[in-house]
Amino acid sequence: MGKIIVNGGNQLSGEVYINGAKNAVLPILAATVIGNNESTIFNVPDLRDVEVMEKILLSLGCDVKRIDKMMWVDSKPLNSIRIPDELVREMRSSIILMGAMLSRCGEVIISYPGGCEIGPRPIDMHLKALREMGAEIEESHGFLYCRTNGLKGCEIQLDYPSVGATENIMLAAVKAKGITVIRNAAREPEIIDLQSYLNKAGAKVNGAGTSIVIIEGVDELVDVTHNTMPDRIVAGTYMAASAITQGEIVVKNIIIDHLQAISAKLREAGCLIYNDSNSLKIIGPKRINSIEMIQTLPYPGFPTDMQAQIMALLSIANGTSIISETVFENRFKHAEELTRMGANIKIFGKVAVIKGVKELTGAKTTAKDLRGGACLVLAGLVAKGTTEIENVYHINRGYEDFHITLKELGADIKMIE
Ligand code: UD1
Numbered sequence: 001m002g003k004i005i006v007n008g009g010n011q012l013s014g015e016v017y018i019n020g021a022k023n024a025v026l027p028i029l030a031a032t033v034i035g036n037n038e039s040t041i042f043n044v045p046d047l048r049d050v051e052v053m054e055k056i057l058l059s060l061g062c063d064v065k066r067i068d069k070m071m072w073v074d075s076k077p078l079n080s081i082r083i084p085d086e087l088v089r090e091m092r093s094s095i096i097l098m099g100a101m102l103s104r105c106g107e108v109i110i111s112y113p114g115g116c117e118i119g120p121r122p123i124d125m126h127l128k129a130l131r132e133m134g135a136e137i138e139e140s141h142g143f144l145y146c147r148t149n150g151l152k153g154c155e156i157q158l159d160y161p162s163v164g165a166t167e168n169i170m171l172a173a174v175k176a177k178g179i180t181v182i183r184n185a186a187r188e189p190e191i192i193d194l195q196s197y198l199n200k201a202g203a204k205v206n207g208a209g210t211s212i213v214i215i216e217g218v219d220e221l222v223d224v225t226h227n228t229m230p231d232r233i234v235a236g237t238y239m240a241a242s243a244i245t246q247g248e249i250v251v252k253n254i255i256i257d258h259l260q261a262i263s264a265k266l267r268e269a270g271c272l273i274y275n276d277s278n279s280l281k282i283i284g285p286k287r288i289n290s291i292e293m294i295q296t297l298p299y300p301g302f303p304t305d306m307q308a309q310i311m312a313l314l315s316i317a318n319g320t321s322i323i324s325e326t327v328f329e330n331r332f333k334h335a336e337e338l339t340r341m342g343a344n345i346k347i348f349g350k351v352a353v354i355k356g357v358k359e360l361t362g363a364k365t366t367a368k369d370l371r372g373g374a375c376l377v378l379a380g381l382v383a384k385g386t387t388e389i390e391n392v393y394h395i396n397r398g399y400e401d402f403h404i405t406l407k408e409l410g411a412d413i414k415m416i417e
Pocket of ligand 1: 186
């Protein structure tokens with residue numbers, strides 16, 4: 001399963017280059033099946049989740065080639081409508097293929113993605129919207145059987161700005177008859193990247209990045225080349241690594257606007273941040289300031305995907321901080337692991353109260369999910385003694401060479417397979 005071993009206490013310094021965003025490239029790879037076309041995607045990160053998506057595309061019959069950070073997908077030979085069960089179980093966001101496959105084949109069979117480490121994560125909004133567009137969806141024996149005689153554009157009001165539902169509807173709408181309007185759409189930058197890919201392929205999508213996305217259906221798509229946007233959460237994680245180790249790290253290849261909410265909280269914590277348009281330098285303070293309140297919210301609010309990492313930081317702050325997790329249920333599993341390292345954290349439902357301690361001590365811990373795993377590595381960087389983090393496969397879902405990059409920045413860290 002692999003584990004990471006960190007000996008804490010080293011200050012990090014140096015430069016880190018941020019690769020393409022997992023959450024941008026996954027829906028883009030799902031979108032490659034919509035047209036009878038070829039897609040060449042650059043800046044594709046080497047991650048477990050991307051590998052799973054590649055396997056799904058191959059199992060559907062697509063031709064896929066991967067050379068370094070480039071992935072080429074030819075969806076012309078696609079010949080299956082069944083998404084393999086074991087791959088859906090491994091990556092819940094494969095549900096994004098529903099809209100794309102309905103658009104391409106008018107049919108798809110996919111297993112129902114059950115609960116996962118960060119709460120039940122229902123897909124009711126996805127199903128409701130696709131039904132409104134003319135899909136018939138039957139749920140039986142854990143599978144979703146979806147078919148349509150042709151999707152039709154319509155007005156969709158989301159109850160909550162769900163990232164996945166917004167993307168699924170966009171993919172379904174690209175070749176639907178007429179115009180689809182998504183209201184209360186998610187505004188995450190990854191949705192802008194998806195729009196940009198789709199429009200280069202000949203789609204007519206407008207409004208991504210705002211709460212109203214409008215898609216005018218087109219008949220066909222053309223070959224397309226796209227460069228994936230940088231990963232704002234990976235960038236935020238290295239910023240937190242600098243903050244927690246009193247380090248001085250330069251983070252390169254970023255879009256500074258995407259990092260405003262994270263930078264604001266790290267400044268409150270006492271960090272100094274200097275930036276130009278596509279890089280920043282972050283200097284960690286001698287002692288982290290506590291933060292009165294951090295509330296996770298849909299973009300442009302503070303991202304839930306940075307909640308665990310900021311909790312590691314606040315666990316050694318000079319006072320008490322509160323984190324309110326409003327996006328997901330049950331996303332505090334890392335708190336218990338931090339407590340093993342000497343942190344003082346109390347959880348009250350969706351609220352965590354973190355009373356900063358002077359120092360953390362190394363312990364044997366287990367990553368329960370992707371960002372929770374990153375949080376434990378960050379805590380290990382500053383803890384006295386040795387920290388072990390089990391279940392590294394969670395971390396590999398979203399961080400490329402995490403331990404190698406941290407080692408290059410000066411951490412005493414290694415991975416054992
Ligand atoms: C995406 C990201 C994930 C990030 C999350 C929030 C990808 C691959 N994953 O996940 O890293 O943490 O956005 O920024 O891009 N919900 C429902 N019904 C639905 C859909 C969602 O109740 O039909 C709820 C979810 O349970 C959750 C909230 O809405 O509580 C937000 O979920 P959503 O925005 O859909 O997240 P994902 O797309 O799954």
